[in-house]
Amino acid sequence: MSSTKLILQSSPHLRDDDSVRRIMLTVLIALAPATVASVLMFGTRAVVVLVLAVLGCLAFEAIALKIMKKPLMPYLTDGSAVVTGILLAMNLPSGLPWWMVLVGALVAVVLGKQVYGGIGSNPFNPALVARVFLFISFPTAMTTWPVPGSDLFGMGADVATAATPLGVLKTDGLAALMSSDSNLYMNLLTGHVGGCLGETSAIALILGGLFLLLRKVISWEIPVTFIGTVFAFTGVFYLVDSSTYADPLFQILSGGVMLGAIFMATDMVTTPVTRKGMLLFGFGCGLITGVIRLLGSYPEGVSFSILIMNGFTPLIDRYITPAPFEDKGGELQAP
């Protein structure tokens, strides 16, 4: 027998090879197409926002861990801060001043995550907390959208800006939206529209989502019910009055629905753990998004809807639990 110390532990002694780090890496890979798309659309500005958000999240995470007297490893290397950083960047307009990006990173990591006790304990999606914080703090900067494809290698503040399709719809109405872009749907699919880094190419986002589904990092429930509910809700309005309300296809392709449904509302920590709970969560997100978009004063409601449903997650998890393991009533028959 060897002289090295034997492992003594409680069962089970096997683990599958998945780990928090691996999950985070998978999410990063899934985000790659959308990240590339954002850089293609917004050029160096997008790169700056991405890099600052990621480095900012890592730095603030390290500082927060130091203050809370926690070890840097494995927390800093598990990739969760990087994922938060990329997701934060995905939720910001490309022309955002550099220091606001850093403020966002600070809010995401400290206010969104570490004050609750760090990874796994945060009730709200950190990137969305930061987005809403920035959106409310700096409404002008957060609603100034550089035109995609223009001035790709510029860094100045003088880039051309334009409202998002949803913004046009909210302030100028459906007719103005339809006349603003003759190739609207194609542009929505490829990402040639104004918006946050990650609110652009629906195709790139769906690709990432399929990858996540394939690797079983997310399940279909939340994305499908989220997008489906938005489609159904806006579809009813469209059927009733198609001269005022945009069609449901436009609604699911524009704004943050794809990004939100695939990457933000599927954040494990802040969503229900059961399949049924996920269905309810996705439905709630879709409904709130639809209500805010069509009946509220903001043009877009994805971030708010996800944060609101994050707040309901503990309740959902408390009241929707798997059915107990037993026969469902009735006399047992001999087979």
Next chain:
Amino acid sequence: MSSATMGFPKGGVHPPEEKELSLGAELVTVTPPKKVIVPVTQHLGRPSAVVVNRGDEVVVGQVLAEATGPVSAAVHSPVSGKVLKIADGAVIGADRVPVIEIMNNGEDTGLDAFVQKTVSWKDKSSFLDWIRDAGVVGLGGATFPTHIKLMPPKDATVHTLIINGCECEPYLTADDTLMQWKPAEVLAGCCIMAGVLGISRILIGIEDNKPRAIEAMTVAAREGTYASFFDGDVPSFDVQVHALKTRYPQGAEKQLIDALIHRKVGAGKLPFTAGVVVQNSGTAYAAFEAVAARKPLIDRVMTVTGKGVEKPGNFLVRIGTPISEVVNAAGGAKENLKAIIAGGPMMGKSVKTLELPVVKGTSGVLLLTGEEIEEYRERECIRCGRCVEACPVNLVPCDVAAFAEFRQWDRAGKAMECVECGCCQYVCPANRYLVLYNRLAKYHWRRLQK
């Protein structure tokens, strides 16, 4: 044999099987050692009472300790020789329990009394007593006295005997081997138990990663070879061998019932409520020996495997043999040994030494290297929900763990349904000690109920 592969509907995991390591080698009989250590109690239930004294000469099969009530089992001497001492000793999972040490005189006096004879079905009324007197317990690992499971309560209508040949734990191949080598004997044991229960329907569930066992059992069932062990007016049995999906924990009693007859036996309920009795295939063999040869349970088939042992395989071992002897029979342990697990890797216990005796419930010993096992450090739960997906009994393991972590025992009552199969912990990307939390929650919940 049914063509469609069946399985339990929800949860479970599929770890690497690693069965080929120990499969294929011959069933080796391990020479009884110079000294055996026989724990006084080797079953689940009331402790047995020692009936020999220090210095007594004993023969093979002599009762060393007798049952102390209905839910109890006798222990017999696996060798002939002299009782050295009756004292506290270490066994798997406990450091100080009463054990009987016997110096083997090497003569196996009394062994020749246990000769296999044809079973007369007219003795059916005695089968149960013989099984009980032989000290047969569940050999799958649970070690619940077998005769109790063959005595359904008055109000229960039992219609089916389910034989568990799943051996869903990775690495282990003891049941597989037994079914391959002694299919007729195993089937005869099944018939004996069905006879005791007064029923004719026998369902045998075997995971589909054991094609040879399935083949052997199917052939034996079809050709009725087991009938040659009986004479008299033997009733006809409806024996079906079912291939089941290879998915851990297919061999857990309630999952097996669910897979075979689609009945969910709820928490705290016995299989009787679904009209079934579940017995392990190894137990069936032991029951056969108890009835056909009147042989008490003094040996069993166990697997010694893992990359930390030279020649993995299956071994017929006398109860009380130190594990080290069995390992020696398997060529000895390798230098890079990292862990010793008694039982399967999912539910077995890690032990710190090989100098522990084989008991009735020892289905195998794993000698694992760093390639196969590592020490995991627990991290924060990220609420990924994989444990919920993996749990075969519909629990939310991460919640139970959270209640346990924050000592909210009053909210953790659901832990009582946990079968400690370890699926949740196996899939947990944060390496949470979910099974441990569940055990803690069970303990405290029981305490609160008092």
Next chain:
Amino acid sequence: MSKLAELTKGLWKENPVFRLLLGMCPTLAVTTEVVSGIGMGLSATFVLVMANLVVSSMRNVIPAKTRLPIFIVIIATFVTIVDLVMNAYAHDVHKSLGIFIPLIVVNCVILGRAEAFASKRPVFDSILDGLGMGLGFTLGLVALATVREILGNGTWFGMPVTGEGYTPFLLFVLPPGAFISLGFLLAGMNSIENRRKAHG
């Protein structure tokens, strides 16, 4: 307890905002700028002192059964006085405090002190208690308002304190900013307090 301690306990040890967490409604609502904070704080102080004085001096006549309605009547009277006087002579502050002046009536600091302190203690002690609590309340409001005004508006007492290039964090003048600032101030207070305890 010495008279001095009676006065100073409200400033730190039993600070109504940071340690007793009383009167949260005005605390969160009016602290968008320091001036409003001081206005609210001083109004509350006046009401606290006067209510404590009256309640304490009448503590032997007030029947136990009807003490709460009586406290409320007394407090409401002083609040209305403050409201009228402020409206007449400090109209701008009154405008910015708005509904929160009448709501001083239900500020639990005041009712709390009347019930817990003034109704059991001598007059002079009660005045000191009211004054200390009121000043502590004001101090809390000023602290919170300082954070919010500087971060959310770039000013302090209405004077610009940040450079030209500063873009204020609007969030801090909005309700969520109040909660976030209060949370961090509380965390800071607790941290200081823990350190003090740890060092003896």
Next chain:
Amino acid sequence: MSDKKDSNIAAVVVVVIIATVCAAGLAFIKDLTADAIQAALDNETLSAVAKVVPKNCEADLAKQFVFPEGEGGLTFYPAYDKATGDLCAFAVKTQDDKGYGGRLQLLAGFSHLDNPEGLVLQRVYVLTHSETPGLGSKATVGQDEDPDTWGDDPVKVFGVNFRMKQVKDMSFTAKKAAEAGPNDVSAITASTVTSRAVTNAAKKAAELVKGNLEALKQKGAR
């Protein structure tokens, strides 16, 4: 039993006495401050009106009236030349309910009342609003300062749009700053809705004044 009754009566008596004393005190204070409060309120209105009428004019609150009379009428504050005492301007309290946060109330000042064609919109002053801070609320930027310090960039100070405009020239449509013509209103960045609400409120007042100038002048005459 009777003890209990007595104590109940005593309690009621005490409450009544205290309430009476308090009520008396309050009545006294209210009386004392009533004039000052009225003065403060008048002062507030006067100073707001003073902002939207020419510097040589002064409002007389006693002459304020509602036009057209009844529901839906707007409040008019006539202002008179300090030197001659002649009617020289109107401040109109007008509103629009389609702001981002609902109702938005403002004062619009009109001068050059000789004929409807020469009518001049002096400026507007937002009284109450619930617009988004930092976005719609930018409609109030600079409005408490002297208009001479505003400069002439309507993007920086929204009030510039409505300062000293010939009513007949103004189109009263809010457009994005880049697209706005000289007679259009340049909207606040990302706050088109608020800009429209202010514009519509001003337009409502302007049209009322323009269409009823003679009647208004008659009502406002000293």
